[in-house]
Amino acid sequence: NAGVTQTPKFQVLKTGQSMTLQCAQDMNHEYMSWYRQDPGMGLRLIHYSVGAGITDQGEVPNGYNVSRSTTEDFPLRLLSAAPSQTSVYFCASSYSITGRPQHFGDGTRLSIL
Amino acid sequence: ELKVEQNPLFLSMQEGKNYTIYCNYSTTSDRLYWYRQDPGKSLESLFVLLSNGAVKQEGRLMASLDTKARLSTLHITAAVHDLSATYFCAVGHSGGGADGLTFGKGTHLIIQP
Numbered sequence: 676n677a678g679v680t681q682t683p684k685f686q687v688l689k690t691g692q693s694m695t696l697q698c699a700q701d702m703n704h705e706y707m708s709w710y711r712q713d714p715g716m717g718l719r720l721i722h723y724s725v726g727a728g729i730t731d732q733g734e735v736p737n738g739y740n741v742s743r744s745t746t747e748d749f750p751l752r753l754l755s756a757a758p759s760q761t762s763v764y765f766c767a768s769s770y771s772i773t774g775r776p777q778h779f780g781d782g783t784r785l786s787i788l
Numbered sequence: 789e790l791k792v793e794q795n796p797l798f799l800s801m802q803e804g805k806n807y808t809i810y811c812n813y814s815t816t817s818d819r820l821y822w823y824r825q826d827p828g829k830s831l832e833s834l835f836v837l838l839s840n841g842a843v844k845q846e847g848r849l850m851a852s853l854d855t856k857a858r859l860s861t862l863h864i865t866a867a868v869h870d871l872s873a874t875y876f877c878a879v880g881h882s883g884g885g886a887d888g889l890t891f892g893k894g895t896h897l898i899i900q901p
Contacts, residue, residue: 699857708888708889710891715893716893717792717876717891717892717893717894718831718876718878718889719891720889720890723888733888734888734890738797765830765831767894774819774836775836776836777820777821777889778833779830779832780830781829781830
């Protein structure tokens with residue numbers, strides 16, 4: 676019963692490096708999203724997808740790219756890492772029906788030096 | 789732009805006491821969620837509230853929604869140490885279906901014996 680799986684759990688990058696945070700879900704959820712969590716800020720939406728081939732920007736999309744080629748996977752790409760992107764990143768998924776709660780992964784703790 | 793305000797942001801209380809966390813939001817929405825987060829962990833769904841006057845209870849926690857006042861409350865009855873966590877409310881954007889959530893900054897709750 677995997678749910679939402681995020682990899683890696685921890686990562687340290689240097690400024691300017693690129694990397695991809697992986698997110699996979701096995702619940703056949705149409706909707707997937709990425710949030711970042713910073714101390715005292717709650718969670719802020721980066722990008723989301725309502726189905727394969729469809730993505731849209733959230734509140735803080737700059738510096739991040741996403742794609743959704745399959746229902747199961749929703750990777751988040753950092754194009755050129757900056758210290759301001761040091762954060763905990765959460766992926767979430769849900770059915771595309773009003774009122775269904777989002778299921779969250781365990782998070783990726785990312786530090787950029 | 790949807791804004792979500794929680795208060796208090798920090799709460800220290802004794803076991804056995806009652807208290808309420810408030811969540812105000814700025815624009816019309818058709819769904820409100822409450823989540824719990826333990827330190828270093830992911831978010832766990834507690835309640836989904838979809839209509840004016842909705843009330844849901846689970847153990848010592850009860851959540852309610854007043855859509856006219858744009859206010860939700862999370863009431864804790866006879867608190868126990870195990871309820872120590874950070875509690876987030878999150879509001880869905882109006883229009884139905886699944887899309888991103890706007891989170892409050894969270895209420896860090898410590899329950900002392």
